[in-house]
Amino acid sequence: MSSLVGFLSLVFAIGINFYLFLSRYIFKFQKQKFNLFIRFSSLLTLLSFFSLMYAYVVSDFSNYNVFQNSHSNKPLIYKISGTWGNHEGSMLLWLCILSIFSFFFSFTKNIEDNFQKLTLIIQAFLHILFGLFIVFTSNPFLVNSILVNEGLGLNPILQDPGLAVHPPILYAGYVGYSIVFSIAIAGLFQNTDDEWIYVAKKWSLISWTFLTGGIALGSYWAYYELGWGGWWFWDPVENISLMPWIAGLALVHSLMMVRGEQAIKKWIVFLSILCFSLSVFGTFLVRSGILTSVHSFAADASRGIFILLIFFIVTGFGFLVFLLKEPKKSNALNLLFINKVSALVINNILMIIATLTILLGTIYPIIIEVLYNKRISVGGPYFNSTVIPIMIPGFLLMSIAPILSWQTNKINNSKKYVLAFIILSVLVILQSYFLDFNTWGFVGLLLGFWIILASIIAIFSSYKIKINIKFFKIINPHVAHIGVGIAIIGITCSSVFQNELDFNLNEGDKFNVNGKTVLFEKIETTNEINFQSLRGKFLFDIEKNQSKKIEAGKNYYPVSKMITSEAGILHKWNKDIYFILGDQKNNEWFVKVLINPFVSFIWLGVIIMMYSGLIAISRR
Amino acid sequence: MKLNRFYKFLYIIILSFVFFTLKIFAVENIDERVKKLTLELRCMTCQNQSIYDSDAEFSNDIKKIVKNKLKAGESERDIKKFLVERYGEYILFRPLMNYNNIFLWGFPFILLIIGLFFVLIKSKGNKV
Structure with missing residues (x-):
């Protein structure tokens, strides 16, 4: 019964979105009514999700999905979280989060009505794509053709509190980029004022914060559950989550440039499309069964092809609009040898190179297998010797970038920084002299401590210390970078000095x-x-x-x-x-x-990064 | 400014001196060499684990083989070659630098050069 309710509400929700999508061309209606429809379809998608969850909680084995992935003697929490512990359910969760984002976006104020409407129409389009994908290839509401009293059970590795939090938060990050994507496309179509950039900034920060949390939870889970003492393996699934994360970080930084009146709209739009494309591409790789991992529940070629299709539609559509409706030429970049703009541009370039390198390393074994029918591995050593050296100049830049000026070449108090850097490196050298010397350990510790030290010097020498909310908003970029420094120290120590x-x-x-x-x-x-x-x-x-x-x-x-x-x-x-x-x-x-x-320190660093993500959302 | 340059100079001298002394005195013992090598090998019977991290039977065998071969004085390259002949390239987490993988290894550096050129071209007209 609950399966029927779930299925019907899902189909109905897709129907409403279809109607809304057509409304751009055929039946036009007002904003109020439009928003109501969007919210109604979100509620229907939620209802569909909760009816699946209900089927799991009461162990309704007449539902084929429940029969395949659940067992009546599991503790309640794993019955609930088991809802998304399988392919079909997790795709429904994906759709559900997509519609929750639309729901909240429909409440956004301070943006032009038509712009909001267009964004939501693109969201509706995405809802239709993924909704049809669920209905046709991964329907979680299929009826079990045989009568059974017991299910087949959930993969034991997934029977863990981690399953309750990691996927929803990670998905909130992935799917959050759908809103950023829709905003960017709508911005291209309307090409009005730059107001949409501020809206995009807020939503990209929200997604990035969720994605950070989701990835960290995933690695913490791997750390205590997989039992080999590490927390990151450059596993394809980890790489897939890292790509939109880095691209999203580049996006957040590019959006900062707006404040320096150096809107590089084109680049921002490009990154927005890229982030969501990478999210969908990641879903394709994981769900198609091309990669074997604990995340690919069951391999089914038709699903892979369908998601690949969605990926091509989304990416193709996105980049096509991007090429056709290119934003007007924006101001020339004010690049100096070292000012804020050049720091941000270099940081963006490095992040994109890192993202593309990870992308190539992740899919290279597939390419080689197709071309030469030979299996190779591209693992940690490759990424450690390519991605990390690429990022090092970025880390160095990060320590001082927030205090650089927009217009000139000068760094205030530069002597203090030079002196601090020298003292610090002597200390790190002494440390590595008396303990084991390791090149990576040396570089990592020096970088980590330097980022923290330089950020603290910057806070104390550039601003008046006050304890109020405004002050915390002003020093927020420094705080975020201190978080990165702490995480770098944790990463270095736990991997090199284990x-x-x-x-x-x-x-x-x-x-x-x-x-x-x-x-x-x-x-x-x-x-x-x-x-x-x-x-x-x-x-x-x-x-x-x-x-x-x-x-x-x-x-x-x-x-x-x-x-x-x-x-x-x-x-x-x-x-x-x-x-x-x-x-x-x-x-x-x-x-x-x-x-x-x-x-x-790694988890502390991540928490600080997420905290400053949250603070940045509230800051305009 | 003069003071600054002096600091920089001093720093570079100290740094390079320390690096060299450390490099000379750093002698790796056999277990460290085994660790370094087995971290770069895939455990063929596990899911995405290195031989070093894994306690599967396969991994323990390979660890023994690697240790014996290192003791016998074989180089890392020889050991890798031996393992590749036996199990295929799939066992190596660090892909070989050969003709097939030239793009994989060259790609990041090509991108880096393109990025550098981009910054140089864009900043040309902006000298202050």
């Missing part, structure tokens, strides 16, 4: 980790609702009274006959101690302990 210790232990053994004694108490097996767990129990630092308990082990899921590893992590502010329980051999357990220094 330490690994291997042990073969019996229950009751004591061993030494980082100068602290650890007791391997015992192995415990328990039966949970939907899995069996095996846990090694460790007591960290037993000499102290408050010794910490750590549990590391594995889960066995009988429904899908899969084993997942569950790492035990002791979080400290300056390091994570990461326990992995291996197999038992000759009555001894293999235990791997990783010491990851300053991992928490």
